[in-house]
Amino acid sequence: MAWTATATLCCRLIRLPSARRPPPSRARCFATQSPDAVDKEYADLNLRPLYTNRGQHLRIRQHVNPLSSSFSEPTEPPDWKEVFEDPLLPLMVDIGCGSGRFLIWHAKNSGQRRNYLGLEIREKLVERTQFWVNELGLRNIYFMFANATVSFEKIISSYPGPLSLVSILCPDPHFKKRHHKRRVLQPPLVDSITKNLCLGGQVLIQSDVLEVAADMRERFDGYSDILEHVDCVDKDLHCDNEGWLLDNPMGIRTEREIHAELEGATIYRRMYQKIRDASH
Template sequence: MTLLQSRWLRFTRSALPPTRQHRHDRLLRGFSVSIPKFEAAGAPASLSSGNSHSGSKRFRQHVNPLSVTYRQPVELPKWTQCFANTSLPIHLDIGCARGKYLMDVAESQAFERNFVGVEIRRNVLREAEREAERRGLRNLAFVHANMNFHQATLLQSLPGPVKSVSIFHPDPWMKKRHIKRRLVTEEFVEEMATHLPNGTPIYVQTDVEELFAYMVEIFEMSKLYDFDVLHKNPLGIPTDREKFVCNEGGDIYRVKFIVDKSEKEAKDPAAQICD
């Protein structure tokens, strides 16, 4: 099944104006990217989804983000204790898991940017925090949060401007009754655009074709984003899920969405916030 044959496109593509249908089709045709095998996969023999990383401990792969457990008030870090320089621009990684790749990126940009990794599974995040502390990273912080409920609180608390966002291999929740649990929803993309200025890139990456088509539809239907082609991982360091998929001969689907509220602002000048 190709992206253009997926049920998500059949159900929702017809709702787009003809010009946007053409643009949308062009987007989807360009994003099946095969990556050469990595010499060291660094990942378990099987990974169902997400950015899981190898290690001695095994954690639960999935948690229900709609559960009351994950809708409690978020406990935010003390940013001045996390970052050596709180004025640096921020890269936000949503669904970082153990965050090994994020640590590697942060280490390579120690004086250029601060990094914030968000993960819904608290036990996974504790391991990431211990490793980041061991490595002495002063431009990286981890937050235990549910971005379907805590997004505004987190974004408003950040000490510096968010210059980019990444969503790598989110849980696909493939069963029909579980689709409502997906990270990328209409509310999610609308709230993200509300709190980010025009021009902010959001990098999306997955190895699940149907999920990719679904996420593209959600972003497109919001009319709050433009897009651009991504032929490689924008952070330059692959996640363990990415390594595993590529070594198995799978495809990675990537796209860069760019916040563009001009259409909405033209209709409603009062919507011009954040810029």
């Protein structure tokens, strides 16, 4: 699994009651040294049996090249009335959502106050997550097979409700300098996220690779007239001296986060909040 190579106000938007929050990451890391750690973390979703019963065995490519011609055209937005029960609810978008468990967990536990959209470039993952969503009967979550780098603007600008939260969690690092252009977070995507976020809307970035986290941070820090870095999510969760959040504010870890912490890695996280529109 190893890679080769301020507002207190904001916390109301995404923080869960402390009872649902995991203990500090480090403590957890050593408590769950098991290959089944992901299944354990998401045990209440009980997703694996659902797919096994269908008799499908999933063979998923480890990586795809987002710069290949097959991913160069933006994906068309869905008919939002078809995919969400209430398409006017605030929307959370998870970019590069992987297996989708993280977002499904939120959709199931949200009490329908928000819609959830996962964007993922590996089609088979999306087929499986959408199968899970249908089996669970959830009407506040949808997964799309899309290259988020080129499709985000077209998809999200058509959503009828407010964009309240965007997460980019442990994106593929593409370590080699000549491959940095394959990273999902490119300047037009940062621009589109910043523009489409509603006032008070938030961005959460995280990576277990410091260089990748710093790259994303530099891009969002460049919008400091519009986006404010959230130094303190609440009294229990603030940043270290370097400006990285000391713990996970989301109530559950992503799959990559679980594996990285099992390996003893540090997760670098940062949150932003939109404080004004660009035109002001």
